[in-house]
Amino acid sequence: MLFKMIRGVLFHQKGKMLLIAFTIALGASLATGMLNVMWDVGDKVNQELKTYGANIIVKPKDSSLLSDIYDVGEGEQLSVAYLNEEDLPKLKTIFWAFNIVDFTPFLEADVTLPGGSEAGIVGTWFNHHLSLPTGEELDAGVASMRSWWDITQGAWLDEAEESAASSVMAGTLLAEREGWKVGDEITVTGSAGEKTVTIAGIYDAGGDEDMQLFAPLDLVQELTDREGKVEQIEVSALTTPDNELALRAAKNPSALSSRDYETWYCTAYVSAICYQIQEAIPNASAAAVRQVAESEGTILDKTQLLMILITILSLIGAALGISNLVTASVMERSKEIGLLKAIGARDHSITGVIMIEILVTALAGGVAGYFLGFGFAQLIGHSVFGSAIEMKVKVIPIVAALIALVTLAGSLPAIRMVLRLRPAEVLHGGQ
Amino acid sequence: MNLEASAVEKWFLRGKSGSNRFFAVRKTSLTLESGKVCVLTGRSGSGKTTLMNMMAGLLTPDGGKVILDGQDLYAMPDDALSRLRNRMFGMIPQGADVLPELTVMENITLVQHIYRNRAGSAFSAEAEEGGAGFSSERCEKLLEQMEISHLRDVQAKELSGGERRRMCIARALAGNPKFVFADEPTSDLDDENTRIILSMLRQAADKGCAVMIVSHDAEAEAYADRKWRMDAGQLQDI
Ligand SMILES: Nc1ncnc2c1ncn2[C@@H]1O[C@H](COP(=O)(O)OP(=O)(O)OP(=O)(O)O)[C@@H](O)[C@H]1O
Numbered sequence: 001m002l003f004k005m006i007r008g009v010l011f012h013q014k015g016k017m018l019l020i021a022f023t024i025a026l027g028a029s030l031a032t033g034m035l036n037v038m039w040d041v042g043d044k045v046n047q048e049l050k051t052y053g054a055n056i057i058v059k060p061k062d063s064s065l066l067s068d069i070y071d072v073g074e075g076e077q078l079s080v081a082y083l084n085e086e087d088l089p090k091l092k093t094i095f096w097a098f099n100i101v102d103f104t105p106f107l108e109a110d111v112t113l114p115g116g117s118e119a120g121i122v123g124t125w126f127n128h129h130l131s132l133p134t135g136e137e138l139d140a141g142v143a144s145m146r147s148w149w150d151i152t153q154g155a156w157l158d159e160a161e162e163s164a165a166s167s168v169m170a171g172t173l174l175a176e177r178e179g180w181k182v183g184d185e186i187t188v189t190g191s192a193g194e195k196t197v198t199i200a201g202i203y204d205a206g207g208d209e210d211m212q213l214f215a216p217l218d219l220v221q222e223l224t225d226r227e228g229k230v231e232q233i234e235v236s237a238l239t240t241p242d243n244e245l246a247l248r249a250a251k252n253p254s255a256l257s258s259r260d261y262e263t264w265y266c267t268a269y270v271s272a273i274c275y276q277i278q279e280a281i282p283n284a285s286a287a288a289v290r291q292v293a294e295s296e297g298t299i300l301d302k303t304q305l306l307m308i309l310i311t312i313l314s315l316i317g318a319a320l321g322i323s324n325l326v327t328a329s330v331m332e333r334s335k336e337i338g339l340l341k342a343i344g345a346r347d348h349s350i351t352g353v354i355m356i357e358i359l360v361t362a363l364a365g366g367v368a369g370y371f372l373g374f375g376f377a378q379l380i381g382h383s384v385f386g387s388a389i390e391m392k393v394k395v396i397p398i399v400a401a402l403i404a405l406v407t408l409a410g411s412l413p414a415i416r417m418v419l420r421l422r423p424a425e426v427l428h429g430g431q
Numbered sequence: 432m433n434l435e436a437s438a439v440e441k442w443f444l445r446g447k448s449g450s451n452r453f454f455a456v457r458k459t460s461l462t463l464e465s466g467k468v469c470v471l472t473g474r475s476g477s478g479k480t481t482l483m484n485m486m487a488g489l490l491t492p493d494g495g496k497v498i499l500d501g502q503d504l505y506a507m508p509d510d511a512l513s514r515l516r517n518r519m520f521g522m523i524p525q526g527a528d529v530l531p532e533l534t535v536m537e538n539i540t541l542v543q544h545i546y547r548n549r550a551g552s553a554f555s556a557e558a559e560e561g562g563a564g565f566s567s568e569r570c571e572k573l574l575e576q577m578e579i580s581h582l583r584d585v586q587a588k589e590l591s592g593g594e595r596r597r598m599c600i601a602r603a604l605a606g607n608p609k610f611v612f613a614d615e616p617t618s619d620l621d622d623e624n625t626r627i628i629l630s631m632l633r634q635a636a637d638k639g640c641a642v643m644i645v646s647h648d649a650e651a652e653a654y655a656d657r658k659w660r661m662d663a664g665q666l667q668d669i
């Protein structure tokens with residue numbers, strides 16, 4: 001009853017309470033949105049990276065040495081060493097096997113086309129089905145690692161089909177030059193033989209690949225008499241952004257203390273994954289695609305910092321807004337508060353009503369803000385990352401605590417004002 | 432039961448640097464006795480309201496004491512003083528302040544609701560022994576006597592000046608207080624209203640209340656048992 005009465009005296013202004021709720025909703029929505037995006041963005045950026053191809057390249061040890069010494073481009077056939085195709089499934093046996101989401105081998109060659117001109121042919125997996133010893137089933141290959149390729153005619157070559165062994169895919173520029181279309185049969189001649197193949201699809205990759213043929217790995221091995229050999233492997237792995245430890249380890253893992261080594265080995269740093277790949281595949285040299293991996297880390301850090309700043313600023317803004325509104329309410333009602341005190345109402349009855357009223361308003365605003373913020377997060381997710389942001393449960397208590405803190409901080413000046421208010425000073429006369 | 436002020440004084444700081452002490456009330460002693468109506472007159476700014484607020488437990492004096500039953504009001508903790516004001520004092524402030532959003536009835540009964548648990552308080556027994564204590568019949572009767580029964584469910588902000596004053600009297604008397612402080616309760620009112628209000632205060636005194644009225648109204652003096660004049664912070668008997 002007393003509560004209802006004091007409430008009636010102090011909070012007759014629905015508009016002001018609505019404004020407070022709105023202020024809190026705004027703060028809560030920004031905090032929710034930013035925190036959700038922040039925690040999801042690490043995973044998102046990694047997935048992003050995956051859709052943009054490999055972040056680790058595995059080559060034979062000697063070839064990387066040679067190309068380093070002679071500074072030769074990849075197209076030139078200087079690499080004398082090969083990796084073994086049969087070693088590929090071992091990628092899924094390393095400590096971080098579950099972080100290896102995709103991989104595909106490459107073997108390049110030049111072939112002579114029917115018209116007499118030459119073209120590059122790349123042997124690879126398209127959607128190669130693997131049944132791993134661990135029982136895991138996996139389709140690996142360029143179909144997923146080059147998912148952004150635009151298939152202008154036909155479809156991705158499907159290794160499950162019987163005709164796959166004598167099918168190729170042609171780059172759009174090459175197909176145009178040669179006047180090919182899907183279904184055409186052409187004969188290609190390699191260093192060790194010739195083969196008649198069907199064009200299963202024409203792709204637009206937006207790069208050098210548009211002047212090449214992509215063929216099943218076996219076919220290129222057969223044409224060039226390099227059975228079971230691959231030149232390099234592209235690996236797509238989910239990684240943890242590098243930190244100081246990862247950078248030290250990348251230089252020389254054996255220089256780490258055993259404790260650091262343990263930490264490093266058991267964290268999905270790209271260098272740790274590379275190291276483990278080298279352990280698993282004989283004679284292999286695995287390297288991160290550096291620029292991408294590093295900028296990924298710094299961009300992630302900066303984005304998260306930005307989001308934390310936005311969250312903090314929006315919460316400070318909300319606190320200031322609340323403080324203004326509540327203080328104005330109390331000031332406007334100072335005479336009534338003075339009268340309540342004069343007839344014996346105690347400070348804590350009055351401040352209690354104010355706090356409860358504001359916290360209830362904050363709760364309503366906060367809940368509305370949470371859902372609004374979740375919408376925000378989805379909007380950001382879809383427009384920036386092209387996918388939904390996962391709802392992180394840990395955001396709820398954090399946002400609730402932040403809002404409670406902001407509300408309390410915002411109410412503090414008004415509470416102080418109530419405590420300091422002396423009835424004799426406000427009940428001076430004059431209406 | 433007497434309320435006794437002994438050598439109370441109050442000063443405020445004035446001047447640019449706040450260095451000059453301005454005495455609103457100079458060392459003053461007075462006693463409010465049950466059953467007596469005391470009327471305090473004086474020029475505007477002479478310190479009447481300041482003195483009354485000190486008596487009513489609303490303004491801490493800068494010197495001296497206000498003693499009720501041997502207890503110094505301003506030595507009590509805040510909560511206890513609030514409770515005492517609620518139980519023992521009825522206050523009619525100079526501005527006839529009301530809680531505008533509450534109805535007349537709510538304004539009057541609010542005093543009762545501030546302390547839900549009436550038992551177990553040091554003052555509750557005393558508050559109730561003197562009369563009916565707080566009851567809705569008492570409120571209804573007060574409304575009737577103040578001639579505002581028909582307004583009981585009207586929001587206080589809709590009242591006229593006279594109705595407002597009368598409501599304030601009813602609020603002050605509703606808790607059956609031992610002391611009533613009325614700061615210019617009849618200013619700007621017509622004779623009819625003045626008569627109603629003053630006779631209500633007189634009745635309260637006749638039932639054992641100590642009443643202190645600040646008034647310029649000559650008519651108030653007709654109801655008085657004691658008369659004082661305030662002159663530049665100095666209290667004089669007349
Ligand atoms: N809170 C305050 N701060 C500073 N000066 C004050 C304060 N309260 C009162 N005064 C001063 O004390 C003096 C006495 O004020 P008080 O209100 O007691 O006068 P009053 O006799 O009630 O006058 P009136 O008849 O006009 O109501 C005035 O000069 C006033 O300016």
Ligand SMILES: [Mg+2]
Pocket residue numbers: 429479480481525614
């Ligand atoms: Mg006055």
